[in-house]
Amino acid sequence: MVRRQVRGGVVWAKLGSFSFAGSSADGENTLGRQNCDDGIAVGLSELEREGADHDSLKPVAAWVNDLYSLPSLAIIMSYFSVGVVLTFTTVPVTVYLIQELGASSTQFTVYTIVCKLPWSFKVFFGFISDAFPIGGMRRLPYLVIGWTVHIACYVMLAFLVRPTVEWVIGAAFVAACGYLLSDVMTDSIMVERTKLESTKHTGTVQASGYIARAFGSAVGSTAGALVYNQANWGLGLSIAQIMLINAVVPLACVSPFIPYLKETVKTSLPTARHVWRTHWQEIWALVRKRMVWQPMTFVYIYNAMMIPNAAWNNFLIEGLKFSDFYLGAIAIAGSVTAWLGLVLYKQFYMQANWRSVYLVTTIFNLLVSIAQVLLILGWNKALGIPDLIFAAGDGGAEEFLMSMQFLPVVIMYAAICPEGTEGTSYAMLTTLSNVADTVAVVIGDLLTQTWDTSNDSLANHEWGGLLKLTLFTSFMQLLPLLLLPLLPADKAEQHAMQYSNDSSWWGGFVFLSVTLGSIAFSMLQPFYEIYG
Incomplete structure (x- = not known):
């Protein structure tokens, strides 16, 4: 049974054991008061089991799908802040560790590892929030805890003034x-x-969130490349000031809106004794479904075959003598074009065929990758294009195309996440995609041993090995297209798969084995690189 009431431009609906409540013009909550005060709790499973029309029965409040409304601003600002803190300190900390503290290559590798390692923990973060609510809320308390930890760490580094490599x-x-x-x-x-x-x-809501994060990345990479340039410009901020700014960003952008964030409150929760078993039973039931393991097979193999040219940055530094600022400029170009790609997709391609998106962007990405040959052979200069402009344009084009592929798969991830395990299931799907990228990086590193791409060769303009590596990694991108039929054609086909009963024990077993194995690999491989 669904009841709706409109007051002050807001719609309330009560669905099964969940309630959906927003603030009305007179401050009174009618439906849903018995379950939550200013939170929202939404569940469609009962309606769908009763055969209700999926689209017509979905409750809508004026602010739910508007990320720029006051009850949602904490979400959009959290995305923006993640984008900023991910990129703002990249250049400053690299310069500080290597040039000012004289960090060894091993120490800097360790720093790179510890920044990437927590990405493998995302599925565990999701599980904790799904299974162990705090005060009936599964998201808001952990959101606050996470940002508090981040802020405390960077405030501590700021007060150390000149923190050591270990700190x-x-x-x-x-x-x-x-x-x-x-x-x-x-x-x-x-x-x-x-x-x-x-x-x-x-x-649509997802696209808005990820656009905000991409915009934050563009802002962070640009600011980071500009504010810590004392060696080149004779002015800039100290490393302590950089650390303090990185702490202030979420404090200033997210914390003011936390009191207004409306959270999902689940009113029926399993007991602590059964929560682990119940939760993993739900995950096991999910991964056995064809709607999960079939498209994720394509996503994993596709990402694993997007093998990066592991010698490219070395070529820019050793071969073309790019400065830190030049590398920062390329990073800025990539961040800005990635943001533009997300904006463009949201505006014009939300109804596009997903297979067509992957096919077209892969072919164009092949052309962009092959264009690196022009830079290697120096033909860009014959065209009147400086090395920096060509490299930034090439890198920017690649990031643009990758961002166009990003939204279709995350939309698919969100749609197949079951109610009650959104944190675990979504983090698991995105983690599998991320660790496939790690596999691609490892393959790229191994390929550098096939052809001579050493720093000495690059510095001596012996670029034959780099040319072969570039061509090989470029054409490898085409192989996963053979599996493109495994990906749903569009949202309608994905929706149909979502409500089918097709499942496979072996499909689920292989999916979980690859996921857990890849997570373990991504956690152990960096340490092998250091100590192996």
Whole structure:
């Protein structure tokens, strides 16, 4: 049974054991008061089991799908803050560790590892929030905890003034765990709200969130490349000031809106004794479904075959003598074009065929990758294009195309996440995608041993090995297209798969084995690189 009432431009609906409550013009909550005060709780499973029309029965409040409304601003600002803190310190900390503290290559590798390692923990962050609510809320408390940890770490580094390599490494690891915990919570809230969208508009809210994060990345990379340039410009901020700014960003952008964030409150929760078993039974039931393991097979193999040219940055530094500022400029170009790609997709391609998107962007990405040959051979200069402009344009084009592929799969992830395990399931799907990228990086590193791409060769303009590596990694991108039929054609086909009963024990077993194995690999491989 669904009851709706409109007061002051807001719609309330009560669905089964969940309630959906927003603030009205007179401050009175009619439906849903018995379950939550200013939170929202939404569930469609009972309606769908009764055969109700999926689109017509979805409750809608004026602010739920508007991320720029006051009850939603904490979400959009959290996404923005994650984008900023991910990129703002990249150039300053790199310069500080290597040039000012004289960090060895091993120490800097350890720093890189600890910044990436917490990405493998996302599925565990999601599980904790799903299974162990705090005060009946599964997202908001952990969102606050995560940002508090991040802020505390960078405030500590700021007060140390000139933190040692060990302090930077330790604080970076704990801070990364903090902001990724918050990021998983933000993703989970977004997935819950995506469930309220009609099939036609599915993913619109997600796109807005990820556009905000991409914009934050553009802002962070630009600011980071500009404010710590004392060697080149004779002015800039100190490393302590950089650390303090990185702490202030979420404090200033997210905390003012936390009191207004409306959270999903689940009114029927399993007891602590059964929560582990119940939760993993739900996950096991999910991964056995064809709607999960079939498209994720394509996503994993596709990402694993997007093998990066592991010698490219070395070529820019050793071969073309690019400065830190030049590398920062390329990073800025990539961040800006990635943001533009997300904006363009949301505006014009939300109803596009997913297979067509992957086919077209892969072919164009092949052309972009092959264009690197022009830079290697120096033909760009014959065309009157400086090395920096060509490299930035090439890198920017690649990021643009990758961002166009990003939204279709995350929309698919959100749609297949079951109610009650959004945090775990969404983090699991995105983690599998991320660790496939790690596999691609490892393959890229191994390929550098096939052809001579050593720093000495690059510095001596012996670029034959680099040319072969570039061509090989470029054409490898085409292989996963053979599996493109495994990906749903569009949201309608994905929606149909979602409500089918097709499942496979072996499909689920292989999916979980690859997921857990890849997570273990991504956690252990960096340490093998250091100590192996």
